[in-house]
Amino acid sequence: MRARVYVTLKPSVFDPQGRVVADALVTMGYQDVQDVRQGKFFEVEIAATDAATAKTRVTEMADKLLANPVIESYRVEVLP
Amino acid sequence: MKFAVVVFPGSNSDYDAFYAASSVLGEDAALVWHKDTDLQGADVVILPGGFAHGDYLRTGAIARFSPIMASVQAFADRGGPVLGICNGFQVLLEAGMLPGAMVRNDRIKFVSRLVPVRVEQTDTPFTVACTSQQVLYMPVAHGEGNYYADPETLAALEANRQVVFRYADAAGEVSPASNINGSLNNIAGICNRQRNVVGLMPHPERATEAQLGSADGRVILASAVKALASLSR
Numbered sequence: 390m391r392a393r394v395y396v397t398l399k400p401s402v403f404d405p406q407g408r409v410v411a412d413a414l415v416t417m418g419y420q421d422v423q424d425v426r427q428g429k430f431f432e433v434e435i436a437a438t439d440a441a442t443a444k445t446r447v448t449e450m451a452d453k454l455l456a457n458p459v460i461e462s463y464r465v466e467v468l469p
Numbered sequence: 470m471k472f473a474v475v476v477f478p479g480s481n482s483d484y485d486a487f488y489a490a491s492s493v494l495g496e497d498a499a500l501v502w503h504k505d506t507d508l509q510g511a512d513v514v515i516l517p518g519g520f521a522h523g524d525y526l527r528t529g530a531i532a533r534f535s536p537i538m539a540s541v542q543a544f545a546d547r548g549g550p551v552l553g554i555c556n557g558f559q560v561l562l563e564a565g566m567l568p569g570a571m572v573r574n575d576r577i578k579f580v581s582r583l584v585p586v587r588v589e590q591t592d593t594p595f596t597v598a599c600t601s602q603q604v605l606y607m608p609v610a611h612g613e614g615n616y617y618a619d620p621e622t623l624a625a626l627e628a629n630r631q632v633v634f635r636y637a638d639a640a641g642e643v644s645p646a647s648n649i650n651g652s653l654n655n656i657a658g659i660c661n662r663q664r665n666v667v668g669l670m671p672h673p674e675r676a677t678e679a680q681l682g683s684a685d686g687r688v689i690l691a692s693a694v695k696a697l698a699s700l701s702r
Contacts, residue, residue: 398572402617403651405573457527457563459570460617 392447396456397428440467471497473511482518489674503535516557529559550594558668569618575651579612587637594696605685607671614670616652634658
């Protein structure tokens, strides 16, 4: 099965990279850009027989390695 | 006494630390590969600077799972002094041996220069030979040294006197202007509650001889020698 993990900085953590990207977009002429937050995206192939098991396992992986819970939040979705 | 310097794939200040401990201080020192589990009877462990495992995923995120880290954790749990320098500090944060995390420097700059750092606490094994509020000139070289902790953690760090170093100016004044990377409360280094594990972004091992531009970092490593000497007495 395939799971997707989205990792983003918590709202309380300043994202210098996102700010620079936002500034670049405004410079390019996208004056309507208000903010950009940069994150990470993972696709995990996992040998699991059901979606619930896959979600539990991948959530554990996100918590232990893919994200740093001190500064980041994550969301896990298992593809049908 | 003996220093062990852990070598991760991508470490680049490992030999600087080895040289500072052995040639400058004249102590025993060993380079220990990250896949080993034996700290070779060391009295002090240094996690050096560099880009362990390429800094892939996050700085220090992969290195914390290196086999040697279980031994380093056990060594620290027994009260052994552990110093994380730059990338080594990031590894200690990822390993949960120190609280908080690093994010990218504000203004997106990789900062590489000699900076003044104020010593806040002298009751750790790596500052016991310093004087309180002493200003040390040490080089920094990092893109991700912007220290972050949630408000509760930050308050606890301050209340427990765990902030060991702050970015300051030449006079020792700590202000937003002397904050080189956006770190909360100008934090350049912290220790754990037990005070035996210390992490800092500046590089004391690269500032141990006048020819290098500063010999101020020497006192950090000399502190460990002093701390252990007083323990064995």
